[in-house]
Amino acid sequence: MANPLPQGSTIGIIGGGQLGRMLSVAASRLGLKSHIFEPGANPPAGQVADQVTTAAYDDADALKRFAEAVDVITYEFENIPTEALDILGAIRPIHPGREALRVSQDRLTEKTFLNDLGLQTAPFADITDADSLSAALADIGTPAILKTRRFGYDGKGQARIMSPDDAEKALADMAGAPAILEGFVDFSHEVSVIAARAADGSVSCYDPGENVHKDGILDTTTVPARLTPGHRQDAVLLAAKILNALDYVGVMGVELFVTPKGLIVNEIAPRVHNSGHWTQNGCAVDQFEQHIRAVAGWPLGDGQRHSDVVMENLIGHDLDRVPELATQPDTAIHLYGKADVKAGRKMGHVNRIVRK
Amino acid sequence: MANPLPQGSTIGIIGGGQLGRMLSVAASRLGLKSHIFEPGANPPAGQVADQVTTAAYDDADALKRFAEAVDVITYEFENIPTEALDILGAIRPIHPGREALRVSQDRLTEKTFLNDLGLQTAPFADITDADSLSAALADIGTPAILKTRRFGYDGKGQARIMSPDDAEKALADMAGAPAILEGFVDFSHEVSVIAARAADGSVSCYDPGENVHKDGILDTTTVPARLTPGHRQDAVLLAAKILNALDYVGVMGVELFVTPKGLIVNEIAPRVHNSGHWTQNGCAVDQFEQHIRAVAGWPLGDGQRHSDVVMENLIGHDLDRVPELATQPDTAIHLYGKADVKAGRKMGHVNRIVRK
Structure with a gap:
C-alpha cells in the first residue's frame, strides 16, 4: 500500500450502514473511492459508494475479490467474524488492526485490557453459570447489569439485576451466551472522546462531547461537555493511552463516566462513533475524514472545534x-x-450550531 | 412530483463533474439518491452517485430512460442542448427552469435581460461581422473584449482588443460563432452572490464572497467580501430581483463588479458556482444542499455564515x-x-477557516 494513498485509490469498507455511508462521503473529499x-x-x-459487493461474511470468494479490488480495508462495525478477517487480512491491510478488534469484540477482554492499562472501569466479573453469577452478585452487589460478552449494541443483550431475585431470569435472557456482570457506576454524566491515531503514531482528539441516552440509545451529544479542566485533560490522555497500547490506526470512540472519583471507561468502539457526528458541523475535518485519513496513511487533519454543536439522533418516527x-x-x-422506518432504528441526525 | 421529495427519491443530475459530485453528496444528506x-x-x-447513465446528449432513448428513472432533474452546467431539454422536460420537471437556461446560455440575451431589469452591465454590442465590430469599437472604445455569445467558460472563447488593430484577429478567433463585444469595466474588485430560491418563492442569499482570478480561472474566494453596507444590501437585492424575474428554483451564482458607480453584473450562472464552495465549511447548509433542497421542493436551509473562510482552487499540478x-x-x-491532471483543470479546492 502506497502511503499516503493517492487520488483514485479505493477504500474497502465492511458494513454498509450510515457509518459506512458517511465514511464513503468523507473518502470522496480526499479524492478516494469506496467499495462497500x-x-x-x-x-x-x-x-454514495463507487462499488458495492453484496455477499455474506462467510462467502470466501466474495471476500477475496473484494480485498483484491481495494487498496486498504476498514469497517463500520466491530463484530466481523474472525474467519472473514483472516481472508481479508491476508490480501490487504486492515485498519484499525486485529488487536483492536480482539479487545473490543469481548466486554471481558476489553475491561481487563483497560484495567491492565491502569484505567478505571465498572467492577465486573466473568459469568459462566448460576453459581458464578451468584458469587459475583455477592461481591459486586445490586443493582448490576448482566451483558453478553459479545455482539451487544444499543442496549441489546443486556438484563438489569435490581436484586438477587432477578438473577435467574437475567441469566436466561443471555440464552447461554458467555456473559459478564457489571456493577453500576454512580456517575453524574457520560462523555465521550473521539480520538484518532495516524499510521505514524501521531494522535489527535476531538473535544469531548456530553452524551444523553434514551431507551438505551444515544439521544444527544453536546459539545463542549461539562468537564473540569483536569477531567478534560484526563479524558484526552487516557484515550491516547488506549490508542498507543493497541498501536491503533483510525478513529476510536471512548465512552467515559464522570464521577467524583475521576473518569471511568464505559466502553471503547474501534470505529467512528455516533457521539462524534457533531464534528461534521463543528470542525474543518470531521471524524469520518479523520478515520479515512488515518486508514489511507494520510496525516491527521485539524479537528479543532470552530463551533459549539448539539447533535440529536433521529430514531424511528423522529423522521416525521x-x-x-x-x-x-x-x-x-x-x-x-434507509428504506424502512422502524422503532429504535437510527434514521438520521441533526447538528445544531450553537451561536456564542 | 411530491413536494417535498421524500426519503429515497432520486435527483437526476445532468453532468458528472465536480459540481455534480458535490450535489450528489449533498443529496445524500437529505436521504435522497442521485443519478448522473x-x-x-x-x-x-x-x-458518489447511486446510478450513472453514460450516454451522449443526443441519445434520445438514454435521455428518456434517465428521465423516467428519476423524480426531478437538475444540472451542473448550463450548455445543455435544447433538444435534450425538450425530451427530458416532457417527462420530469427540470429545475432551474428553461427560461433561466435560455437567458444564461447566450451572453447577448443575458445582458439584455439584466438591463431590462434595471441592472447595470458592461456596455455591449451584438457582433455579426467586421462592420458591426468596427462600429461597436467606435462606440464602446478600447480596451474591449470579444466573446462568443454561447459556450464560453473559464476564459475560453474570448479575445481581448487593446486597439482597433486587434479587431481582425479577434474576430477570426471567434471562428464564425455569433459574438458580443463587451467594454471594459473599471472596477476595484469582483464579488459574487450565491442566491437560492425555493419552489414557494422564498429567497435566501449567502454572504457575498470576494473573487480573485488567475489566468482567467477563479483562484480564491474570500468571505466576507470588502463591501460597504449599502453595496452588500444592493448585491443581495439585485440577486433576488434576478431570481424572481426568472421564477427561478435552485441556486444561482451572480458575479458582480464593484465600481464607484455601484455594482455591475458581470454574469449569472444558473447552477451552483465555484465561488460558493466556501459555504461547505462556513455554513450549516452549503450551496449544494441549498440547491438540492430547492430542486426537491424542500424549504431552504440556513445559509448564515458561522465562520470566515478563504477558498482556494487547486488547478492542475496544484494537486502536488x-x-x-x-x-x-x-x-x-x-x-x-479526477483521473488525469491537466494544466488549467480544476482538481479540487481547499477551504481555510479564518479564526477571528
Whole structure:
C-alpha cells in the first residue's frame, strides 16, 4: 500500500450502514473511492459508494475479490467474524488492526485490557453459570447489569439485576451466551472522546462531547461537555493511552463516566462513533475524514472545534420531524437513506450550531 | 412530483463533474439518491452517485430512460442542448427552469435581460461581422473584449482588443460563432452572490464572497467580501430581483463588479458556482444542499455564515501541494477524484477557516 494513498485509490469498507455511508462521503473529499462489503441488499452506504459487493461474511470468494479490488480495508462495525478477517487480512491491510478488534469484540477482554492499562472501569466479573453469577452478585452487589460478552449494541443483550431475585431470569435472557456482570457506576454524566491515531503514531482528539441516552440509545451529544479542566485533560490522555497500547490506526470512540472519583471507561468502539457526528458541523475535518485519513496513511487533519454543536439522533418516527427541522436556523440535517422506518432504528441526525 | 421529495427519491443530475459530485453528496444528506447523466466515461460524480447513465446528449432513448428513472432533474452546467431539454422536460420537471437556461446560455440575451431589469452591465454590442465590430469599437472604445455569445467558460472563447488593430484577429478567433463585444469595466474588485430560491418563492442569499482570478480561472474566494453596507444590501437585492424575474428554483451564482458607480453584473450562472464552495465549511447548509433542497421542493436551509473562510482552487499540478495542505490547521480539503491532471483543470479546492 502506497502511503499516503493517492487520488483514485479505493477504500474497502465492511458494513454498509450510515457509518459506512458517511465514511464513503468523507473518502470522496480526499479524492478516494469506496467499495462497500455488506450482506444486506441496497445498503445506505451503497448510494454514495463507487462499488458495492453484496455477499455474506462467510462467502470466501466474495471476500477475496473484494480485498483484491481495494487498496486498504476498514469497517463500520466491530463484530466481523474472525474467519472473514483472516481472508481479508491476508490480501490487504486492515485498519484499525486485529488487536483492536480482539479487545473490543469481548466486554471481558476489553475491561481487563483497560484495567491492565491502569484505567478505571465498572467492577465486573466473568459469568459462566448460576453459581458464578451468584458469587459475583455477592461481591459486586445490586443493582448490576448482566451483558453478553459479545455482539451487544444499543442496549441489546443486556438484563438489569435490581436484586438477587432477578438473577435467574437475567441469566436466561443471555440464552447461554458467555456473559459478564457489571456493577453500576454512580456517575453524574457520560462523555465521550473521539480520538484518532495516524499510521505514524501521531494522535489527535476531538473535544469531548456530553452524551444523553434514551431507551438505551444515544439521544444527544453536546459539545463542549461539562468537564473540569483536569477531567478534560484526563479524558484526552487516557484515550491516547488506549490508542498507543493497541498501536491503533483510525478513529476510536471512548465512552467515559464522570464521577467524583475521576473518569471511568464505559466502553471503547474501534470505529467512528455516533457521539462524534457533531464534528461534521463543528470542525474543518470531521471524524469520518479523520478515520479515512488515518486508514489511507494520510496525516491527521485539524479537528479543532470552530463551533459549539448539539447533535440529536433521529430514531424511528423522529423522521416525521424532518419537514419542521428543515426550516430551523443553524440546523444541519443528515439522513441515512434507509428504506424502512422502524422503532429504535437510527434514521438520521441533526447538528445544531450553537451561536456564542 | 411530491413536494417535498421524500426519503429515497432520486435527483437526476445532468453532468458528472465536480459540481455534480458535490450535489450528489449533498443529496445524500437529505436521504435522497442521485443519478448522473454524463457522456464521458467514469465521471467524478459517478463515484458518489447511486446510478450513472453514460450516454451522449443526443441519445434520445438514454435521455428518456434517465428521465423516467428519476423524480426531478437538475444540472451542473448550463450548455445543455435544447433538444435534450425538450425530451427530458416532457417527462420530469427540470429545475432551474428553461427560461433561466435560455437567458444564461447566450451572453447577448443575458445582458439584455439584466438591463431590462434595471441592472447595470458592461456596455455591449451584438457582433455579426467586421462592420458591426468596427462600429461597436467606435462606440464602446478600447480596451474591449470579444466573446462568443454561447459556450464560453473559464476564459475560453474570448479575445481581448487593446486597439482597433486587434479587431481582425479577434474576430477570426471567434471562428464564425455569433459574438458580443463587451467594454471594459473599471472596477476595484469582483464579488459574487450565491442566491437560492425555493419552489414557494422564498429567497435566501449567502454572504457575498470576494473573487480573485488567475489566468482567467477563479483562484480564491474570500468571505466576507470588502463591501460597504449599502453595496452588500444592493448585491443581495439585485440577486433576488434576478431570481424572481426568472421564477427561478435552485441556486444561482451572480458575479458582480464593484465600481464607484455601484455594482455591475458581470454574469449569472444558473447552477451552483465555484465561488460558493466556501459555504461547505462556513455554513450549516452549503450551496449544494441549498440547491438540492430547492430542486426537491424542500424549504431552504440556513445559509448564515458561522465562520470566515478563504477558498482556494487547486488547478492542475496544484494537486502536488495536497500532502502539505493536509497538515495545515483550519484547512478542509475537497478533491474531485479526477483521473488525469491537466494544466488549467480544476482538481479540487481547499477551504481555510479564518479564526477571528
